[in-house]
Amino acid sequence: MLNLLWPIFIVVSIFYSILSGNIENVEKAITESTESAVTFTLTLIGMTCLWSGIMEIASNTRIINYLTKIFKPIVKFLFPEVKEEQKSFKNIIMNIIANVLGLGNAATPIGLQAMSELQKNNNEKNKLSDSMMMLIVLNTASLQVIPITVIAIRTSLGSVSPTKIIFPVWISTICAAVVGISLTKILIKVNK
Amino acid sequence: MPMTILIIIFYALKEKIAAFDIFLNGAKEGVEITFKIFPTLIGLFFAIGLLRSSGIIDLITKIISPVLNFIKFPSEIVPLALLRPISGSASMAVATDIIKQNGVDSFVGLVASVIMGSTETTLYTIAVYTSSVKIKNSRGIIVAALAADITGILVSILICKILF
Numbered sequence: 482m483l484n485l486l487w488p489i490f491i492v493v494s495i496f497y498s499i500l501s502g503n504i505e506n507v508e509k510a511i512t513e514s515t516e517s518a519v520t521f522t523l524t525l526i527g528m529t530c531l532w533s534g535i536m537e538i539a540s541n542t543r544i545i546n547y548l549t550k551i552f553k554p555i556v557k558f559l560f561p562e563v564k565e566e567q568k569s570f571k572n573i574i575m576n577i578i579a580n581v582l583g584l585g586n587a588a589t590p591i592g593l594q595a596m597s598e599l600q601k602n603n604n605e606k607n608k609l610s611d612s613m614m615m616l617i618v619l620n621t622a623s624l625q626v627i628p629i630t631v632i633a634i635r636t637s638l639g640s641v642s643p644t645k646i647i648f649p650v651w652i653s654t655i656c657a658a659v660v661g662i663s664l665t666k667i668l669i670k671v672n673k
Numbered sequence: 674m675p676m677t678i679l680i681i682i683f684y685a686l687k688e689k690i691a692a693f694d695i696f697l698n699g700a701k702e703g704v705e706i707t708f709k710i711f712p713t714l715i716g717l718f719f720a721i722g723l724l725r726s727s728g729i730i731d732l733i734t735k736i737i738s739p740v741l742n743f744i745k746f747p748s749e750i751v752p753l754a755l756l757r758p759i760s761g762s763a764s765m766a767v768a769t770d771i772i773k774q775n776g777v778d779s780f781v782g783l784v785a786s787v788i789m790g791s792t793e794t795t796l797y798t799i800a801v802y803t804s805s806v807k808i809k810n811s812r813g814i815i816v817a818a819l820a821a822d823i824t825g826i827l828v829s830i831l832i833c834k835i836l837f
Binding site: 486509513541652 | 700
């Protein structure tokens, strides 16, 4: 997919910037983009290590047992392939919880750990397994209950009711998630 | 965040487990994960930086706005809708700008907020997740994810029309 999109992005952007006489901006963006990728990675590596460590602790306490009980039906429905005793089952639950709580910094590292666990049981190593597809779609849906970042921005811009958007966000998230999950279930059946 | 950490550490103390050793094990894995996705990040940031700086997004917005206006899609939202799936930081910047320009409690400001709260950076997520396990064949997952994004954006507009 990116083998197609990535070259298109580059060619179209540079071509258009030459036509519109905007080439200096693009030149600046090239150096800036690598710098910001490095800065982003440095921020990411700190948070990823911290949260991987904290979540490792959590998965060694009884917290994970309580949470497993609550989330088992959902995970069983979305990930029928994953057995309860597998490490990926724990990872998936933790990933869903981190997403729901809006801990984006924690959700990604746990999600990636779940991916590497799922890869161990994947028969075709070069192809996403059914569970991997579902995990990705869940992580592209914004599952968080309270959209903290947006509320913070609205507060900083002087909104009279920054939290007014919570209910519409829920409706919108649920509709998007239902569409995403249903289509993934279809893709799993169609694209073997 | 602090509350979540507190609860977890509290349980670790209560159950008398070797919290720091376990923490180090987890943190070590964090280093590996980040380095695995670094090349992906460079590639994505580079291509998205080009897209933003070239002005092509503005051009596309101009071209498709009349079509979208036809289905009552507010034209102020178009650049946000285009950028949302590909870049988190860019869409956040655009959303903040839209909210500032139109007023934080205006209809457009509310729609922009709801879109930011209910969607994710799809392309980035798919790229990072698939590249972390070095998988090339993604079985068309982008179709499902983008369809979810489009649904999220359309429902955001619709629900704001109904409620506000």
